[in-house]
Amino acid sequence: MIPASVIEEKRDGHTLDPGVLREFLEAYFRGEVPDYQMSAFLMAAYLRGLDDGETDVLVRCMLESGSTLDLSHVPGPRVDKHSTGGVGDKVSLALAPLVAALDVFVPMISGRGLGHTTGTLDKLEAIPGFQTDLSLARFKDVLAKVGCAMVGQTAEIAPLDRRLYALRDVTGTVSAIPLIAASIMSKKLAEGLTGLLLDVKVGSGAFIPEGARAEELARKMVAIGDARGLPTVALLTAMDRPLGRAVGNGLETAEAIRCLRGDGPEDLRELVLVEASEMLRLGHAHFSAEAARRRAEEALASGAALERFVRLVEAQGGDAEVVSHPERLETASAREEVLAETAGRVTEVEPRRLGEGVIALGGGRTMMHQPIDPGVGFEVLVRPGDELTAGDLLGIVHAKDEAGLEIGSEALRGAVRMGEGEPVRRPLVSGRLTA
Numbered sequence: 344m345i346p347a348s349v350i351e352e353k354r355d356g357h358t359l360d361p362g363v364l365r366e367f368l369e370a371y372f373r374g375e376v377p378d379y380q381m382s383a384f385l386m387a388a389y390l391r392g393l394d395d396g397e398t399d400v401l402v403r404c405m406l407e408s409g410s411t412l413d414l415s416h417v418p419g420p421r422v423d424k425h426s427t428g429g430v431g432d433k434v435s436l437a438l439a440p441l442v443a444a445l446d447v448f449v450p451m452i453s454g455r456g457l458g459h460t461t462g463t464l465d466k467l468e469a470i471p472g473f474q475t476d477l478s479l480a481r482f483k484d485v486l487a488k489v490g491c492a493m494v495g496q497t498a499e500i501a502p503l504d505r506r507l508y509a510l511r512d513v514t515g516t517v518s519a520i521p522l523i524a525a526s527i528m529s530k531k532l533a534e535g536l537t538g539l540l541l542d543v544k545v546g547s548g549a550f551i552p553e554g555a556r557a558e559e560l561a562r563k564m565v566a567i568g569d570a571r572g573l574p575t576v577a578l579l580t581a582m583d584r585p586l587g588r589a590v591g592n593g594l595e596t597a598e599a600i601r602c603l604r605g606d607g608p609e610d611l612r613e614l615v616l617v618e619a620s621e622m623l624r625l626g627h628a629h630f631s632a633e634a635a636r637r638r639a640e641e642a643l644a645s646g647a648a649l650e651r652f653v654r655l656v657e658a659q660g661g662d663a664e665v666v667s668h669p670e671r672l673e674t675a676s677a678r679e680e681v682l683a684e685t686a687g688r689v690t691e692v693e694p695r696r697l698g699e700g701v702i703a704l705g706g707g708r709t710m711m712h713q714p715i716d717p718g719v720g721f722e723v724l725v726r727p728g729d730e731l732t733a734g735d736l737l738g739i740v741h742a743k744d745e746a747g748l749e750i751g752s753e754a755l756r757g758a759v760r761m762g763e764g765e766p767v768r769r770p771l772v773s774g775r776l777t778a
């Protein structure tokens with residue numbers, strides 16, 4: 344295998360021989376192919392694509408570069424959910440304990456904020472004391488005792504992906520469908536699951552905004568799961584507006600807790616229930632869609648899901664009092680109400696603008712390992728389609744100081760578009776894909 348020839352073949356649009364591609368990837372992992380050659384290969388793959396066979400080789404090499412978790416110590420199905428990332432997406436925080444309350448184990452391995460999106464780990468860490476970097480032994484123990492555990496990716500899981508991802512991040516090669524599909528699925532396949540739910544976001548706030556491309560990504564990931572014996576369901580869900588009202592780590596955690604208490608925004612509650620029903624059916628196939636939905640609603644209404652959340656927070660070292668005293672979550676010291684300057688109809692609430700606003704307020708990272716301020720963000724109080732009069736409340740900015748309030752107000756005002764056109768509003772769930 345000559346690395347330059349592999350790059351040239353892909354550059355010219357040829358399909359690579361599986362053995363040659365494998366050798367190339369393995370040599371890179373051993374340090375025998377340098378980053379500059381891998382970067383050229385990734386750009387060629389980004390522009391020319393990878394077919395299903397090539398994607399399969401990539402998945403295998405990523406998976407085999409690390410180890411697969413053995414979670415067979417828990418006496419039941421193990422189902423995780425992965426979201427491709429959006430603004431205000433705090434579903435996981437309510438979903439994992441809810442599904443655990445339905446007798447399905449949820450070993451959830453999550454990420455930090457990426458680009459303009461916040462991450463589940465950062466939201467959990469807004470709870471004082473909550474630890475997301477558990478040892479594997481402790482992760483297994485929490486999973487067995489609570490029914491769910493929520494941690495970050497460990498070094499053992501798909502380390503080849505970790506290196507390729509870091510390279511893609513700085514070479515303009517993240518948003519290629521086969522590369523994303525292989526990256527996500529290699530990590531999920533390494534978790535030792537019995538079922539997987541994918542939440543593929545569609546709309547201007549998603550990494551792949553266009554509906555047709557998001558569907559192609561979903562289809563590819565479902566096919567990869569199916570080919571390797573992991574039952575996988577993908578939902579296409581709306582990200583043309585933020586999910587719920589809260590955007591920003593601590594504010595989102597508080598909103599997820601409200602959802603577990605049977606309160607909070609309707610779109611968040613609905614998506615949590617839809618996803619919980621899917622995960623229940625992935626774990627226990629005998630449930631009809633209606634029965635699964637009923638059971639999920641009951642677990643939310645009875646407080647069983649909230650009780651699991653409390654146990655999860657305690658088991659991972661966090662202050663479970665936040666459930667009754669949300670003011671114990673990290674909060675920002677300055678707040679400002681932002682009002683509509685004119686009357687009119689809200690046509691769009693742009694999620695990306697708000698996500699970038701959170702970063703500008705210090706609630707997201709511009710460099711790896713940067714500390715973040717968990718208290719900053721937005722409460723967005725209008726939705727596409729709302730009719731407003733001048734002086735109506737658009738939302739509230741949470742910032743650490745006056746300068747932040749100014750930055751945040753501008754971002755919130757910029758995100759809320761008003762005018763004559765039709766409101767931008769995709770269905771909350773626009774598609775469901777299975778093998």
Ligand code: URA
Binds near residue numbers: 508517522523524527
């Ligand atoms: N998330 C991942 O884990 N990998 C990608 O390539 C994109 C998003």
